[in-house]
Amino acid sequence: MALNRSASWYGGTDRNAYIHRAWMRRGLPPHAFDGRPHIAIANTASDLTPCNTHLNEVAEHVKRGVWEAGGIPLNLPVVSPGETQIRPTAMLWRNLAAMATEEMLRANPIDGVVLLGGCDKTIPALLMAAASVDLPAVVVPGGPMLTGHFRGTALGCGTDVWALSEEVRAGTLSEAEFLRSESSMIRSKGHCNTMGTASTMGLLAEVLGMTLPGLAGTPAPDSRLLEGAHETGRLVVELVAAERRPSTVLTRGSFLNAIVALAALGGSTNAVVHLLAIAGRVGVELTQDDFDRTGSGVPLLVNLQPAGRFLMDDLYRAGGLHAVLEQVRDLLDPEAITVTGRPLVDTLGNTSIHDAEVIRPRRQPLREEAGIAVLYGNLAPDGAVIKPAAASPHLLRHRGPAVVFDSVEDLRARLDDPDLDVTADSVLILRGCGPKGYPGMPEVSNLPLPPKLLAQGVRDMVRICDGRMSGTAYGTVVLHVAPEAAAGGPLAKVRTGDIIVLDVPGRRLDIDLADIDLAAREPAQAAVKAFARPSRGWQRLYVDTVQQANTGADLDFLVGSSGDHEARESH
Known part of the structure; x- marks a missing residue:
């Protein structure tokens, strides 16, 4: 059996081994360095990430499991982008959190890692990091809050x-x-209780095979989360012994399973950019079109906000994720495994639905087709996405005049103007909000409606943006338009009054303008002036190297796994 990775730090009698052991001998006995696996707990707990504040408690229970299984648990605080607090947008920091975590995992004497996340960007960032380093890894999702x-x-x-x-x-x-x-x-500890991005990515982490089966979706205050954290601590020691790494779990079949689950759950559109980024890190071929091909015919089975009525603790009592997956078992890849080494489908057992109002049987879905739709056309040459389950059916085919806003600031300045020339048939367009343009691709695509239309009873309109929207949001919103306006996309050329044609069944998004005329137009100068131009630091690096939404909005030099090779000795 191969020596653990940490042995290259701690094994031997030379000066470097002495230093590595001595500086860790703050209560650890000598046999802590006798070849036992050293397990990092990559912990995103932070008082400024409110959804993750309870993860220190969860970490303590992971530690108990690691100790019980013969490992050495080590808390490793990592970058924690909190969705509700951080400016300008948490998505700007997802790649930084992934990169920093990746480097800390690679640089330190650890043999495996438990990933503790909850808020929207933390689980994607942790999975991106783990995929890049490819050390044995397992996720503990922090879980949703209770319903207020x-x-x-x-x-x-x-x-x-x-x-x-x-x-x-x-x-x-x-x-x-x-x-x-x-x-x-906000009634309790935990992340959003809707089927937003945090809930979606916690559940999809399990569908990808990266959690203890049955753990995802457990409410944050539920003692069973702590029990699962303890069991995860035991499991990660087993993963190290078996050399079971993310690259053996995260296969193309795993990602296609996640797309099926995303549709059945009515999950967040943000999962598209996160799954594409994770796949890119592990080297799995996955494209935006896979979401349409694999997910478009999958029925919506989970009746949760924003697509339905109920909330996450209702889903848990109704049978949870496994009850949902059991309904679509025939659509899942039977060979995709989990961190246990067993196929995902074998972990489902004979799960029953306990409340058919919350989890619909396959024969009585909330909607017949619920997957993410990918649109193309002269307004989105590289694609755009829409979540039909959260849209108004009568707007899925629509033709109307554009009302264009050149930036978030322009939107805020003019939207409430009673003299704004807008009707219920108008198409609201917000540009300059893509990965480069803002920067960070903020969750602003679900534009508020003009007050004068709200007063008339209008509650939905077609909205188009190169940014994202919160997974908790709803409406007929076309988002992730690529290329974005700041990357030379045609969205920068649209003028107020242009006729926009949306055809979701036909998968089209167009401006009613001849290609030659569209090509001849210059980008709107007001939009160009508003694009981000950071001069230094992370934002400069981000804008210079970030990819477009249709490939996951990762940094171009971080795509692909580079393994767990530790840094050179410097002592």
């Missing part, structure tokens, strides 16, 4: 923020009542 209530009604955090704020803008809810709901929105 306001005026006797369940609140979906995120989704109801958008809904209630629109009611204030429409004049149907007072600002005082809106603010009263604030303390009810």
Whole structure:
């Protein structure tokens, strides 16, 4: 059996081995360095990432499991981009968190890693890092919060923020009542309780095979999360002994399984850029079109906000992820394995649905087809995405005049103007919000509706943007338009009044303009002026090297796995 990786630090009697052991001998006994696996706990706990504040407690239970299995657990705090607090957008820091975690895993004397994440970008960043280093790794998702209530009604955090704020803008809810709901929105520890990005990526981490089976979706306050954390600590020691690495688990079949689950769950559109980025790191061939080919015919089975009514703790009591996967078992790759070494489909058992209102049987879906749709056309040569399950059916085929906003600031300055020339048939377009343009591809694509239309009872319009939208958001929103305006995409050339044609069934997104005329246009100078031009630091590196949304918005020099080879000795 090969020596553990950490032995190259701790084994031997020379000066370097002495230094490595001595500096770690702060309570560790001599036999901690006798070849036992050293396990990092990559911990995104941070008081400034509210969804992850409980992960220090989870880490303690992981440690217990590692000790029990004969390993040495080591807490490794890592970069933690908090979705609700960080500016300008957490997505700007996903790649930084992935890169920093990758380098810390590679540079330190560890043999395996447990990845603790919860908020939107932390699980994707941790998986990107683990795929790049390819050390034995397993995820513990932090889990969703419990449901809060306001005026006797369940609140979906995120989704109801958008809904209630629109009611204030429409004049149907007072600002005082809106603010009263604030303390009810976040009832407990954990991430958003809707099927937003955090819930989606926690569940998909299991579908990818990267968690202890049955753990994903466990509510953050539930003691079973701590039990699962303990078992995960035991499991990671087994992974090191078996040399079972992410590259053996994260296969093309695993990613296609995740796409099936994404549709059945009604998951976040952000999963597209995250799964593409993770696949790119591990070297699996996956394209944006795979989401349409594999997921478009999958039925929506989970009745959760924003596509439905219920919330994450309802999903857990109704049977959880396994009950959903059991309904689409025939669509899953039977050979894709999990970190246990067993195929995903073999971990499902005979799971039952305990509440058919929350998890619909396959024969009675919420919607017949729920996958992400990928659109192409002269407005999106490299594609754009839309989530039909969160859209208004009558708007999936639409033709209307553009109302163009050149930046987020332009939107904020003009949207509420009662003289804005806009009707319910208009198509709202916001540009300059892609990976390069803002930078970081902010969650602004679900533009608020003009107040004068809200007052008329309008609650949805076609909206188009090169940015992202929160997984908790809803509406007929075309997003991730590629190339983005700041990368020379045709979105930069659209003018207010141009006729936009959306045809989701036909997978088209076009401006009704001859190609020769569109090509002859110059980008709008107001848009160009608003594009990001950072002069230094991470933002400069990001803008200079970030790829487009259709390939995952990773940095071009980070694509591909480079293995676990440690840094050179410097002592």
